Amino acid sequence: MLTERESLILQIIIDDFVKTAHPVGSRKLAKNERINLSAATIRNVMADLEEKELLEKTHTSSGRIPSEKGYRYYVDHFISPAINDNLNxxxxxxxxxxxxxxxxxxxxxxxxxxxxxxxxxxxxxxETDATLKQVQLLPLSSNTVVAILVTSTGHVEHKSFTIPHEISVSDLEKTVNILNERLVGIPIVKLTHALETEVYDIMRKHIKNYKLMFEYIKNVLTYEESxxxxxxxxxxxxxxxxxxxxxxxxxxxxxxxxxxxxxxxxxxxxxxxxxxxxxxxxxxxxxxxxxxxxxxxxxxxxxxxxxxxxxxxxxxxxxxxxxxxxxxxxxxxxxxxxxx
Amino acid sequence: MLTERESLILQIIIDDFVKTAHPVGSRKLAKNERINLSAATIRNVMADLEEKELLEKTHTSSGRIPSEKGYRYYVDHFISPAINDNLNxxxxxxxxxxxxxxxxxxxxxxxxxxxxxxxxxxxxxxETDATLKQVQLLPLSSNTVVAILVTSTGHVEHKSFTIPHEISVSDLEKTVNILNERLVGIPIVKLTHALETEVYDIMRKHIKNYKLMFEYIKNVLTYEESxxxxxxxxxxxxxxxxxxxxxxxxxxxxxxxxxxxxxxxxxxxxxxxxxxxxxxxxxxxxxxxxxxxxxxxxxxxxxxxxxxxxxxxxxxxxxxxxxxxxxxxxxxxxxxxxxx
DNA sequence: CATTAGCACTCTACACCGACGAGTGCTAAC
DNA sequence: GTTAGCACTCGTCGGTGTAGAGTGCTAATG
Missing domain, CATH: 3.30.450.40 (GAF domain)
Structure with missing residues (x-):
């Protein structure tokens, strides 16, 4: 634990160094209004603080700068946890x-x-534990589609694709219906898994080009950064x-x-x-x-x-x-x- | 126009300077295999190039560096427009x-x-001349909604809002229907205008809290960076x-x-x-x-x-x-x- | 007549030096 | 316990000298 005086000096040193970025010396401190001690006394205190590893020197005859431990002490002891001014x-x-x-x-x-x-x-x-809220596939032109994926948390992901002619609009619609029926409510991270267990078979029955389509869907539902x-x-x-x-x-x-x-x-x-x-x-x-x-x-x-x-x-x-x-x-x- | 020799030297100087970032001197150039001239001759050529403002010196006795004009000449004359190797x-x-x-x-x-x-x-x-493709308002919880806006170009914009209790789910649905009926196909930049001329009156008739709702909608449809x-x-x-x-x-x-x-x-x-x-x-x-x-x-x-x-x-x-x-x-x- | 070798000159980079000033640690006096 | 004084340390800054790279010019060369 530090004495009253040590605390004060440590605090002033840190405040000063934060402002100026220059090592602070004993003479400078002695001029500070909040301290009524001679430079020599301050030097002694500073030596003590250095021994406690709260201060450092950049070279043998430089002023002191706070060590990381010094900052830590400052943060832990000098900043009242009660500052609660709502700054708005x-x-x-x-x-x-x-x-x-x-x-x-x-x-x-x-x-x-x-x-x-x-x-x-x-x-x-x-967003990792969000669940799927909605999938949408919106055709834009003859060969492009935008896929929109909404999670329960309101996160929206969209991807644009160019799709081959083999895939028809009606197939797209059917697929989206299947996905929304089967996958809504499932956690995002488990989508790819659920896709294979829940959806693949159904797609095979109802969709013409189901293999190709499945590849696209998988890509859409692959979740990236969360x-x-x-x-x-x-x-x-x-x-x-x-x-x-x-x-x-x-x-x-x-x-x-x-x-x-x-x-x-x-x-x-x-x-x-x-x-x-x-x-x-x-x-x-x-x-x-x-x-x-x-x-x-x-x-x-x-x-x-x-x-x-x-x-x-x-x-x-x-x-x-x-x-x-x-x-x-x-x-x-x-x-x-x-x-x- | 430059002579053959001037061209060569300018080219080599630029190539060298690009690589090393050091001013290049006559001796160094003389050692280059592509040149069979003495340093002195090269110096003369370099002086000529400097006169034509294609080269510069950093100080009186330094090597030369290309000027911006020099680079420009290099780009215009030494880079064949035919390089068409498809690098894939x-x-x-x-x-x-x-x-x-x-x-x-x-x-x-x-x-x-x-x-x-x-x-x-x-x-x-x-995306400024894209048109509106679709609007969607998806309620997430009792007081949050995510709005999704898709353009004809596949650009998707989404915004999450917290909404006051005065607005009911059915009102949201009704509003979305109105928007999709009236605004799809309209250029994005004209949306706010169209909103006021086309939609406001209809909303007033059908939506309970139409004023508040209108403010929200306006916010949703305000397009930002394009x-x-x-x-x-x-x-x-x-x-x-x-x-x-x-x-x-x-x-x-x-x-x-x-x-x-x-x-x-x-x-x-x-x-x-x-x-x-x-x-x-x-x-x-x-x-x-x-x-x-x-x-x-x-x-x-x-x-x-x-x-x-x-x-x-x-x-x-x-x-x-x-x-x-x-x-x-x-x-x-x-x-x-x-x-x- | 173009090219080249040689030379004097210029400028930078670098190392070195010394003076100055800020700061310290220690000691002795208050 | 506090302070004044003093010797000492170290970084900064300006000046100085040298080495090296490079130039421009001139005179010699093929």
Missing amino acids: VITHVIQDNIIELERVVQLSAEILSQLTNYTAIILGPD VKVYIDGQANLLMQPEFKDVEKVYDFYCFLEQEEAIIDLLKDIQDGLQVRIGQENEVEAVKDLSLIASTYRLSTDRLGTIALIGPTRMDYRKVIALLKSLSRELTTLFAEGQTT | VITHVIQDNIIELERVVQLSAEILSQLTNYTAIILGPD VKVYIDGQANLLMQPEFKDVEKVYDFYCFLEQEEAIIDLLKDIQDGLQVRIGQENEVEAVKDLSLIASTYRLSTDRLGTIALIGPTRMDYRKVIALLKSLSRELTTLFAEGQTT
């Missing part, structure tokens, strides 16, 4: 009283990244001094290009708010960045994730308050429906 | 004989960026030496974050292949990069754009061949439908 960030922006869910999420990412100057990532809910990823403010991080060398930028951008990696990073964010500082992240490309993540609730059983990525030197207090507020706001927004 | 880049990759259009386009962008190490941008076709943008290989450019300073990276990435800007950049790419070198681009953020763009045809009247962005020091020959080949390939792919 979103509600302020939505003038329209009609809420289009996807748009709201996208907007949230935008706002978040603009307000913080970090990179915002929002995941839609995991989570939607929204990113905003990618370029923001480039302005941070920790990104001055292109190497780091490259690693990070490669990471952002892979949706799976992003999902991987955020997969174990459960209820509540999490802060992961530097090495605490398991994903290599984020190991010298910090992640603040929280969940929001689209409906009782559909959880989305909302996150910010920035340098470890990050304004945790502000970001945490913001994210907390936003995730709460999103949840109530989706729960209540529109606010007339 | 796409067809090689699609093992599956079922073609999902959107996936193909996405895949193309991926392949293109991987093969070239530049950034690939593909635009879907302009062109889809696929980007791949954003990070690629970071490896190019011309991106070593973060400033440039920042500008470029800000550009990529704005879809409108991208569409703006590519809007006047018409039939055929275009090469825009550096300043030839009108968009500020791309003024020191080069753009190679071509069109592909999804169906008779639906044109998409496929483009590569890289440094002006670019392997034009390779890129042009590749893009030509790919755009042709896409066009035939979509025209023929699947190749069984």
